[in-house]
Amino acid sequence: MTEGEGSRFGHTSLPAAQHNALVRAKRLEWVSLAYLITGAVVVYLVMGSSQAMKAAWIEDLLSLIPPIAFLVAVRRARREPSVSHPYGYHRTVGAAHLAAAVALLFMGLFLVYDSGSGLLAGEHPPIGSVDLFGHTVWAGWLMVAAMVYTGIGPVILGRLKLPLAEELHDKVLYADADMNKADWMTAAAAIVGVVGIGLGIWWADGAAAIVIALSILKDGWQQLAGATRDLLDGEARTFDDSAVHPVIDDLLALLRRTPWVAEGGGRVRDEGHVFHAEVFVVPHGDLSVEQCEDLAAAVRGLDWKLEDVVVAPVAELPPALRTGPIGLQREE
Amino acid sequence: MRIGRLLAGLLILIGLAACGSIPRDPDGTLEQVLDDQLLRVGASPAEGSVTFEDDHAGGREADLVTAFAEELGAEVSWTLGGEGELVDAMERGELDLIIGGLAADSPWADKVSLTRPYRESTELDGSTVKHVMAVPLGENAMLVRLERFLDEVDR
Numbered sequence: 142m143t144e145g146e147g148s149r150f151g152h153t154s155l156p157a158a159q160h161n162a163l164v165r166a167k168r169l170e171w172v173s174l175a176y177l178i179t180g181a182v183v184v185y186l187v188m189g190s191s192q193a194m195k196a197a198w199i200e201d202l203l204s205l206i207p208p209i210a211f212l213v214a215v216r217r218a219r220r221e222p223s224v225s226h227p228y229g230y231h232r233t234v235g236a237a238h239l240a241a242a243v244a245l246l247f248m249g250l251f252l253v254y255d256s257g258s259g260l261l262a263g264e265h266p267p268i269g270s271v272d273l274f275g276h277t278v279w280a281g282w283l284m285v286a287a288m289v290y291t292g293i294g295p296v297i298l299g300r301l302k303l304p305l306a307e308e309l310h311d312k313v314l315y316a317d318a319d320m321n322k323a324d325w326m327t328a329a330a331a332i333v334g335v336v337g338i339g340l341g342i343w344w345a346d347g348a349a350a351i352v353i354a355l356s357i358l359k360d361g362w363q364q365l366a367g368a369t370r371d372l373l374d375g376e377a378r379t380f381d382d383s384a385v386h387p388v389i390d391d392l393l394a395l396l397r398r399t400p401w402v403a404e405g406g407g408r409v410r411d412e413g414h415v416f417h418a419e420v421f422v423v424p425h426g427d428l429s430v431e432q433c434e435d436l437a438a439a440v441r442g443l444d445w446k447l448e449d450v451v452v453a454p455v456a457e458l459p460p461a462l463r464t465g466p467i468g469l470q471r472e473e
Numbered sequence: 474m475r476i477g478r479l480l481a482g483l484l485i486l487i488g489l490a491a492c493g494s495i496p497r498d499p500d501g502t503l504e505q506v507l508d509d510q511l512l513r514v515g516a517s518p519a520e521g522s523v524t525f526e527d528d529h530a531g532g533r534e535a536d537l538v539t540a541f542a543e544e545l546g547a548e549v550s551w552t553l554g555g556e557g558e559l560v561d562a563m564e565r566g567e568l569d570l571i572i573g574g575l576a577a578d579s580p581w582a583d584k585v586s587l588t589r590p591y592r593e594s595t596e597l598d599g600s601t602v603k604h605v606m607a608v609p610l611g612e613n614a615m616l617v618r619l620e621r622f623l624d625e626v627d628r
Contacts, residue, residue, distance in 0.1 A: 269589060
């Protein structure tokens with residue numbers, strides 16, 4: 142999956158660093174898909190009637206969604222804006238993000254219910270043997286082996302994807318990397334459950350399944366909160382949603398440095414990968430079109446993500462505008 | 474730190490696994506059979522597999538079970554009855570093993586543990602039946618011991 146010359150998100154052509162990150166990220170996601178599919182097949186073949194293995198298998202299947210969403214989203218988001226889609230197709234990322242979050246959330250709920258009711262009913266999970274090349278082997282060992290396989294790969298892939306998610310400001314990729322990084326815990330929980338059954342502790346399996354289900358639920362909730370904030374045009378935040386994006390501070394500093402700006406503020410929202418910025422300025426005295434355009438160009442120069450910039454001269458700043466540096470102004 | 478502790482826990486578990494025999498029965502069915510030298514078998518009549526003869530069962534499956542009991546050094550105590558009754562008795566902990574023409578697609582699978590199919594037969598209508606036996610639900614040591622026995626008879 143290599144790009145021709147220059148990748149783009151809408152009419153934003155990516156700088157070299159982002160272009161390379163995108164090419165790498167796509168390759169990693171294809172590798173992830175291949176790995177996850179083999180993992181899901183292996184786990185399906187050995188899972189038997191262990192609840193923890195079933196939960197781990199479902200998580201494997203769910204973790205197919207973010208890579209697919211990412212690959213679809215970057216392809217879609219490449220499209221140029223048009224009259225009918227003046228903001229471009231960047232929101233594809235948000236839609237994909239929301240879809241992944243909802244899938245996680247409901248699967249988590251289902252698994253908590255499914256494992257919890259089995260545990261309350263006191264179901265003793267049966268795990269028999271398999272005939273492996275003429276030897277009768279307890280199937281639990283195969284499950285442990287399958288979990289070791291599915292646990293190792295995603296941890297490595299997740300760590301490789303994380304810096305790319307920051308570089309590309311891609312929240313789907315970030316969600317994916319974050320889930321991958323936590324995958325080993327799912328595998329470990331399933332192993333504890335299966336070995337627990339082996340030791341005659343029948344509830345170990347159900348308990349492990351609930352732990353896995355809760356981690357899926359937590360992921361789903363976090364992702365849903367993040368995806369919804371962006372779809373509601375919340376102020377742009379960093380790729381991991383941990384803070385207001387620093388480029389907004391840069392924008393405000395630029396306004397203060399511009400001599401003809403008496404008062405200024407901005408609304409910056411995350412379209413997915415790229416930002417859409419509306420900059421409001423109250424000028425000292427008269428203002429020329431050229432001054433306005435120069436300011437817009439300067440804003441665009443702050444970050445590759447700032448491409449769609451509108452500068453609006455006004456007599457009075459509209460309400461709910463960020464005007465002071467982050468940290469000094471109270472968040473609503 | 475948390476990773477380290479989890480790994481340590483895993484290692485302890487695997488260590489335990491290597492020492493003790495895995496899997497174990499949560500309710501100790503196999504141990505009890507070995508201790509009491511008594512295998513409590515429920516049998517329901519099934520054509521070609523289980524026949525009733527006075528107070529005990531005969532037929533192919535009954536012979537298999539008698540040989541299995543011998544391997545465990547146990548006597549067989551027979552309970553003859555219908556499938557439903559026997560499954561209820563097993564859930565109450567009164568039986569260790571059920572035979573009687575059970576098939577792999579048996580509706581009892583959520584009440585008792587079914588073995589892997591040990592034999593396939595073709596019925597008159599051309600369908601294939603996979604024959605299984607049943608042990609108490611989740612008594613995995615018992616299950617694996619029986620499956621191993623059936624595998625070895627097969628080989």
